[in-house]
Amino acid sequence: MNKKILYILSIVVTFGLMSCDKYLDTTPDNRTVLDSDEKVKELLTSAYPEMTYGLFCYSMSDNVADRGEGNEVFRNNEQGYFWEEFTETLQDSPSGYWESCYNAIAHANQALEFIESTKVEGDIPFEYLPYYGEALLVRAYCHFMLVNLWGQHYNPATADTDLGVPYVTEVEDVVFKDYKRETVAKVYELVEKDLLEGLKHIEDNAYDVPKYHFNVAAANTFASRFYQYKGEWQKVKDYATAALGAHPSAKLRDLAGKYNLMGINEQAAEYSKATEPANLMLTSNITYNFSLFQGLLRYGLSHDIFSKVFDNVFVQGASSNAWTQSAVTVSNNLVVWKWGYFFKRMDVNADIGLYYAMTPKIVAEEALFNRIEANVMLKKYTEAEDDLNLYFEKRLAPFTDENKVTEEKITERFSKDSHAASDLDPWYDLDEKTRTYLNCAIHTRRREFAYNGLRWFDIRRFNIKVIHEVNESTPVVLEAKDARKVLQIPAMAQQYGLEANNR
Amino acid sequence: MNGVIVITTKKGRTGKNSIRVSSEFTIKMKPNYGDYDIMNSQDQMAMFMEMEDKGWLDHAGMMRSKDAGVFYKMYNLINSYENGKFGLENTPEARAHFLRRYEKANTDWFDILFRNSLQQNHSISFSGGSEASKFYVSTSWLNDEGWTIADKVDRYTVNMRGDFEITEKLSVGLQTKGSIREQKTPGTFNRTNDVVSGNYSREFDINPFSYAMNTSRTITPYDENGNLEYVRMNYAPFNILEEYDNNQINLDVLDLSIQGNLDYKFNKYLNYNFTGSLRYVKSSNEHLIKEGSNVVAAYNAGVDDPVIADDNKYLWKDITLPNSRPISVLPNGGFYNKENNTMKNLYFRNMLNYNRIFDEIHSVNVMLGQELKYVDRQYDFSNGYGYQYNKGGVVFTDPNIIKATNESGFSYFGMEEFRDRFVAAFANAAYSYNGKYTLNGTVRVDGSNRLGKSKSARYLPTWNLSGKWNAKEEDFLTDVEWLSNLSFRGTYGLTASMGPANNASVVFRNRITTTPYDSEKQNAMYIASLENSELTWEKQYETNIGFDLGLFRRMSLSVDAYHRKGFDLIAYVRTSGVGGEGWKFANYADMISKGVEFSLGTQNIVSKDFNWNTNLTFAYNKNEITNLKNSPMIFDLVKAEGGAFKGGPVRGLYSIPFAGLDELGLPQFYDQEGNVTREVYFQDDAVDHLKYEGSIDPKITGGLSNNFKYKNWTLNVFCSYQFGNVIRLYPSFHASYSDMDAITKDMKNRWLLPGDEKYTNIPVIASKRLKDKYGSELESTYNAYNYSDQRVAKGDFIRLKEVSLEYKVPKDFLKKMGIASASLKAQGTNLYLLYSDKSLNGQDPEFFGTGGVALPVPKQFTFSLKLGF
Known part of the structure; x- marks a missing residue:
């Protein structure tokens, strides 16, 4: 009897243990698995930072002034204006952007890890190739943004010792992993590697909405930005040309034409639509950085800065020939009207929610300005002039031959004058004519990128001094070579062993 | 911790069939303003006048505000012009006259929204059977007409059980339990989690208790002529009484379980037991929001009023038409929203039990078992838009509401599934020598699918060892008369439970991207x-020692001391963010918890007709987090629920140190350098300067019960107490106030004139000018005051919890009537708070946190009658 029982029991136990594992394989909820090229595509759709650098970079730049008490005090705006250590961790804060970039990188790495596993005889199946390219570009772009906010600007003389950021190429599978800061040179080297490999595989028709991904034009523009920071001008020119195509003019934002006929609400909507040809890459961001809020901030565009930046030698003075971008007054403050916002409710019936903006992250104008700068550096001044004319044609109305750029006009206005608090002082040498043309290119560019934060990167790479006036107090100054041009590593990352930047 | 409770209920008994009938009537008493910290209408009107002097409650501002009370009504009347006359003349006299009515109103919201309600519960049961088969059948009906005017519950239950001895070796039992609940409650939406502030908010909250707690007593539900009177909520007219008629939830719950068990005796020693059960629960929730409700009105408010159209977030603007005006997406009808929750639960357990006594002194028990649990849950919802309640239920949906819902990334219907799979195997061995020394050891392995698909963290073995020494059985003690009982016991073991993390492998979810078009x-x-390859169960080593002592057969004392060392506890930890996730759930916390539990029972008087027993219980617990890798921000530690911090208790409450009022009456605080400041930043992770107030959980809890029995009468008096916890008072202070909200009585002692800062710590009502100057920073100054050491009270209390009197009708008397037993009982619950902290202004510390959809436990009286045949 007892033997029989033992016999039955041992069968039950063996059988039980085998089926147990299978029984416990049941997924506990509606989670998905990564198992197809379609899923990889969807995973990479989340590989674009949801936070953005626009507002804090803008606040630190020389495009802002103190508009006085009574305006909206916003911590990221105020701490940026005084180049203090940022304390916020959510939207529009450096710490939020840091996390958001690394989150995007994690998505890219997760996708790459899976793509690696699909290899057949060492080759990635063709249906995965465009996403392989996209993942590499995301990884390159995010690290590039990180190193240019938290590391010194690239300078071949010091890049081998300047501290950059950790370059993450593996999926994190433990709670706390040790990371160390690579040098700026090393980060640039890895960015270049990912960028060049990725660029080979990008395909626009692999995406549902290409403008929300690294499409060919966006990837080429990013490549031109990368080589611009490295000072490899022929490459800048080539990639910019690849991005702009044969008819650059058709890709530029037609402020003088289409936009000029619209009301401000329509302009704001048009500005961040995927159908706008100038928008090469958009990202959906949780941010307060949109036109209406830019008008409420205490530290923003003043009438002074407006006239300084938008008053222009190429505008011939007559009111009929004017800068066509609308400048709007919001609660007594001036705003150059750009993109709008989208309010997303927290819940179906909630009246609280988050403000989103569909931010144009890479635009055709950037490719154009990168090419202008490259041509200046390559001393192809006529080509630079031609591109400037293409630009002004879309910004000035009416635009006639009289308004065209000439060497004379440029020299008159920009010789020995950067229109900033100090001269342009990059790591490479400039002769007098180059400097004059560069002054013109960088100053014109400043106007185009007034709110999107790119000016901050120009302030870094040309070692420009910034003076911020303070209401009823003495101005604060950011010197040409100031330690605060490098953001401080977020507190938590420091706690986990990342070396802090000097202060 | 993962054990499953198998329901063991009344079984039938052999012999004569018996019938039991019981009826219970409970009266719940209305809450009373004396128990809550709410200003009366005179004091509040004085406060409004001060606010008006300081630039608040102005005409234009009130007409623009989302929620508004008396002042809005006044300006609205001034604005209205009919029959050649203004609704109210804009003169100081007319305005003062208008406001006087509300100053005197002193509306008793508890009286209006609550009632001294009756709840009745009737049940009848039959039992009987023979040696071979036994049965038990019962049914009951509970009806509660509602403590608030918007609640109602009916519940029906049935319970059947049969036990059958088929052969001498085999017996089986079958049981079916079922209940149906039908409930009506005020309409509520799910709460919204504000990720930015970390707070929850609930739109259109009409919970009667929250409404009474938060609404100013200057507001009146009826006007002078007895008609409903309206205030403004969400830019639309609102009257709470009308809202209950037009916004309600019907909740139906069906709960059915079937359980079977089988016992087989192989021989005298070996026994097999099988238990299996199936439980099925379905609850459906029907939310009716009719045309006359404030919710529907809010979706239409401001369509023709440009002053509020842009601010009313319930209106919708077509983004494809940038120049269009906001429009209503619910022009017809109201909402008909449904939610369903279903659960199917299967459970099996197999056990083999070997029990034998050798030589009459060695008792051995060995048990082997296995159990399996299977739970499938499903949640689904669908929102119906444009159901026309007043037009025969014809649906007229505006497609824009679907568009608007989609735009924000929501859907009008949805479904979610959850699957819980669990297996366990266990073995237990016990040995006892002569009943004096007992040793017991258990080993078990649990497995679950909850941690994710990875196999590394799926199973967890645990064990337990215990021993007992029954000293009274020793030869040298058996003869000691005064010692009626003495035994010592101890256990040591490892237990484990699953934490809130499920990422043993990477977890991917889906969403739709946020873009306007x-x-x-x-x-x-x-x-x-992200994957956490190190994820494991939460574990704990527990040591427990105790003894039982009985003296003179009159007194029994039981003492237990325990020490629990928790480790691998799941904490929400901050990371460097470089891996891609800034916050993670991980096994990164350790905790030590220790305590003593003590219970003393005495029989003070024992006689034929009169007995008096006393029972005192006392428990002391202290816990400390010994390791926690987190870096909390100020708000995490000062909030009412408390926060976890290394070296402190699990839920410790900390305060921003208050530094007195300044010469303007504004609150000041100390920062981490010890400087006095008005600026406090709640997201700051410099927290060392915060003042530790204590734990949210009481250190000492217990009760004292006295039981008096005289012949057929039994009187029981029970007091409960707790000590050693702290409470964060309601965040009542703000940079500006509305003419709607109820205010704490503390506001009466507020700073009024320069110099007052020497005598009071209650901040000034800020002027509009001051608010404009400091902007939103002023609100954070006031909020810091809410979370300062000034706004903390002790949670200690002693309460007369229960008094009951029972009368058992004498058997002799009943016999004549053919009744076997009968008893009558009257009971009062939550009768009186004997002691509590004065700074609570009369509020009950035990129910301090209630609100939202919950109601506090009321003072109630129950009368019950039990009959047995």
């Missing part, structure tokens, strides 16, 4: 949690 939306997948 449908043509730009995409399906996306995101990493909800």
Whole structure:
């Protein structure tokens, strides 16, 4: 009897243990698995930072002034204006952007890890190739943004010792992993590697909405930005040309034409639509950085800065020939009207929610300005002039031959004058004519990128001094070579062993 | 911790069939303003006048505000012009006259929204059977007409059980339990989690208790002529009484379980037991929001009023038409929203039990078992838009509401599934020598699917060892008369439970991207949690020692001391963010918890007719977090629920140190350098300067019960107490106030004139000018006051919890009537708070946190009658 029982029991136990594992394989909820090229595509759709650098970079730049008490005090705006250590961790804060970039990188790495596993005889199946390219570009772009906010600007003389950021190429599978800061040179080297490999595989028709991904034009523009920071001008020119195509003019934002006929609400909507040809890459961001809020901030565009930046030698003075971008007054403050916002409710019936903006992250104008700068550096001044004319044609109305750029006009206005608090002082040498043309290119560019934060990167790479006036107090100054041009590593990352930047 | 409770209920008994009938009537008493910290209408009107002097409650501002009370009504009347006359003349006299009515109103919201309600519960049961088969059948009906005017519950239950001895070796039992609940409650929406502030908010909250607690007593539900009177909520007219008629939830719950068990005796020693059960629960929730409700009105408010149209977030603007005006997406009818929750639960257990006594002194028990649990849950909802309640239920949906819902990334219907799979195997061995020394050892292995697909963290073995020494059985003690009982016991073991993390492998979820235009939306997948290859169960080593002592057969004392060392506890930890996830759930916390439990029972008087027993219980617990890798921000530690911090208790409450009022009456605080400041930043992670107030959980809890029995009468008096916890008072202070909200009585002692800062710590009502100057920073100054050491009270209390009197009708008397037993009982619960902290202004510390959809436990009286045949 007892033997029989033992016999039955041992069968039950063996059988039980085998089926147990299978029984416990049941997924506990509606989670998905990564198992197809379609899923990889969807995973990479989340590989674009949801936070953005626009507002804090803008606040630190020389495009802002103190508009006085009574305006909206916003911590990221105020701490940026005084180049203090940022304390916020959510939207529009450096710490939020840091996390958001690394989150995007994690998505890219997760996708790459899976793509690696699909290899057949060492080759990635063709249906995965465009996403392989996209993942590499995301990884390159995010690290590039990180190193240019938290590391010194690239300078071949010091890049081998300047501290950059950790370059993450593996999926994190433990709670706390040790990371160390690579040098700026090393980060640039890895960015270049990912960028060049990725660029080979990008395909626009692999995406549902290409403008929300690294499409060919966006990837080429990013490549031109990368080589611009490295000072490899022929490459800048080539990639910019690849991005702009044969008819650059058709890709530029037609402020003088289409936009000029619209009301401000329509302009704001048009500005961040995927159908706008100038928008090469958009990202959906949780941010307060949109036109209406830019008008409420205490530290923003003043009438002074407006006239300084938008008053222009190429505008011939007559009111009929004017800068066509609308400048709007919001609660007594001036705003150059750009993109709008989208309010997303927290819940179906909630009246609280988050403000989103569909931010144009890479635009055709950037490719154009990168090419202008490259041509200046390559001393192809006529080509630079031609591109400037293409630009002004879309910004000035009416635009006639009289308004065209000439060497004379440029020299008159920009010789020995950067229109900033100090001269342009990059790591490479400039002769007098180059400097004059560069002054013109960088100053014109400043106007185009007034709110999107790119000016901050120009302030870094040309070692420009910034003076911020303070209401009823003495101005604060950011010197040409100031330690605060490098953001401080977020507190938590420091706690986990990342070396802090000097202060 | 993962054990499953198998319901063991009344079984039938052999012999004569018996019938039991019981009826219970409970009266719940209305809450009373004496128990809550709410200003009366005179004091509040004085406060409004001060606010008006300081630039608040002005005409233009009130007409623009989202929620508004008396002042809005006044300006609205001034604005209205009919029959050649203004609704109210804009003169100081007319205005003062208008406000006087509300100053005197002193509306008793508890009286209006609550009633001294009756709840009745009737049940009848039959039992009987023979040696071979036994049965038990019962049914009951509970009816509660509602403590508030918007609640109602009916519940029906049935319970059947049969036990059958088929052969001498085999017996089986079958049981079916079922209940149906029908409930009506005020309409509520799910709460919204504000990720930015970390707070929850609930739109259109009409919970009667929250409404009474938060609404100013200057507001009146009826006007002078007895008609309903309206205030403004969400830019639309609102009257709470009308809202209950037009916004309600019907909840139906069906709960059915079937359980069977089988016992087989192989021989005298070996026994097999099988238990299996199936439980099925279905609850459906029907939310009716009719045309006359404030919710529907809010979706239409401001359509023709440009002053509020842009501010009313319930209106919708077509983004494809940038120049269009906001429009209503619910022009017809109201909402008909449904939610369903279903659960199917299967459970099996197999056990082999070997029990034998050798030589009459060695008792051995060995048990082997296995159990399996299977739970499938499903939640689904669908929202119906444009159901026309007043037009025969014809549906007239505006497609824009679907568009608007989609735009924000929501859907009008949805479904979610959850699957819980669990297996365990266990073995237990016990040995006892002569009943004096007992040793017991258990080993078990649990497995679950909850941690994710990875196999590394799926199973967890645990064990337990215990021993007992029954000293009274020793030869040298058996003869000691006064010692009626003495035994010692101890256990040591490892237990484990599953924490809130499920990412043993990476967790991907899906979403739709956030973009304004449908043509730009995409399906996306995101990493909800990265893989945590180190994930494991939460574990705890527990040591327990205790003794039982009985003296003179009159007194019994039981003492237990325990020490629990928790480790691998799941904490929400901050990371460097470089891996892609800034916050993670991980096994990164350790905790030590220790305590003593003590219970003393005495029989003070024992006689034929009169007995008096006393029972005192006392428990002391202290816990400390010994390791926690987190870096909390100020708000995490000062909030009412408390926060975890290394070296402190699990839920410790900390305060911003208050530094007195300044010469303007504004609150000041000390920062981490010890400087006095008005600026406090709640997201700051410099927290060392915060003042530790204590734990949210009481250190000492217990009760004292006295039981008096005289012949057929039994009187029981029970007091409960707790000590050693702290409470964060309601965040009542703000940079500005509305003419709607109820205010704490503390506001009466507020700073009024320069110099007052020497005598009071209650801040000034800030002027509009001051608010404009400091902007939103002023609100954070006031909020810091709410979370300062000034706004903390002790949670200690002693309460007369229960008094009951029971009368058992004498058997002799009943016999004549053919009744076997009968008893009558009257009971009062939550009768009186004997002691509590004065700074609570009369509020009950035990129910301090109630609100939202919950109601506090009321003072109640129950009368019950039990009959047995």
